[in-house]
Amino acid sequence: MTQELLAAVELILGRYAAQLPLTIPQIWYAAVADGVLVKQERTYRRLVDVLDMARRSGRISWLAIRDDTDPPVEPRTFDGPGGFHRAVADAARDYRLDRQAGQEARLEVWCRTPGLVPQLATVAAPWGVPVYAGAVFTGLSGKRDAARRAAAGGHDAVRVLVISDWDPARQHVFTALVDEVKAFAAVDAPEVRMDFERLAVTEQQIAELRLPAAPVRAADRRAFPGNAGTQAEALPPDALAAVVREAITRRLDAAVLEDVLAREEAERRALLNGLRLQRGL
Structure with a gap:
């Protein structure tokens, strides 16, 4: 049975190779959707144990699964002047402008689940859309920082695209989040309009994609426009990427972005040429 589960996991990782x-x-929900596991806490615990064993043995790459949420803080070091010069050249090759410059509204993606940030950042990177998690949902400082970013961003509006679980508790968090950030924005960024839109999970996505969902508890009296709830990670990774990609491209002016990209490329070439000339002297 363990070998069958591992084979199913390998198929899932292959299916979503572009989102690793x-x-x-996410793996658990995919296995539930595939009929490999039933949606029970015991099967999740079993999957965790099997994945631990598979990664320790080398059968599954450590790079294929993300189970950490706290980014490391490490000092930047070099192996000498040569390493420093290589780092400068790499930085020049990675030179980027603010790709949202000149747009009518600045976009941000906020995700309730920190573990999804690398996937979402990969999707959003080509358009220069940042992805935030954690503090923007749970801490006052994070919410105020969002208002201060809006004040400093140079846009008339900020549109926040939110990814969160769909249940009464998360809906309550979402409503409170919108109210609190807008209250901070009224003080720190009074001339900037802040709009919030839930991208995922929605009741429509649950129905259309047949996502695993659990009925809302009768004892939960909080206002909720649905009958069942599920986690954001129940959304298949490729479907989540498509939702985010479509939301971004629909809201950005492609002609404005094209002008920024052209200037970015010209400036990148100038930087690299300057470095080559310096090394030749």
């Missing part, structure tokens, strides 16, 4: 690394809940 996946979180363990």
Whole structure:
């Protein structure tokens, strides 16, 4: 049975190769959708144990799965002047402008699940859209920082695209989040309009994609426009990427972005040429 589960996991990782690394809940929901596991807590715990064993043995790459949420803080070091010069050249090759410059509204993606950030950042990177998690949902400082970014961004509006679980508790968090950030924005960025839109999960996505969902508990009296709830990680990784990609491209002016990209490329070439000339002297 363990070998069958591992084979199913390998198929899932192959299916979503473009979205790696996946979180363990994403793999679990995919296995439930495939009929490999039933949606029970015991099968999740079993999957965790099997994945631990597979990664320790080398059968599954450590790079394929993300189960950490806290980014490391490490000092930047070099192996000498040569390493420093290589780092400068790499930085020049990675030179980027603000790709949202000149757009009518600045876009941000906010995700309730920190483990999904690498996937979402990969999707959003070509358009220069940042992805935030954690503090923007849970801490006052994070919410105020969002308002201060809006004030400093140079745009008339900020549109926040939110990815979160679909249940009464998360809907309550979403409503409170919107109210609190807008209250900070009224003080720190009074001339900037802040709009919030839930991208995922929605009741329509649950129905159309047949996502695993659990009925809302009768004892939960909080206002909720649905009958069942599910986690954001239940959304297949490729479907989540498509939702984010479509939302971004629909809201950005392609001609404005094209002008920024052309200037970015010209400036990148100038930087690299300057470095080559310096090394030749």
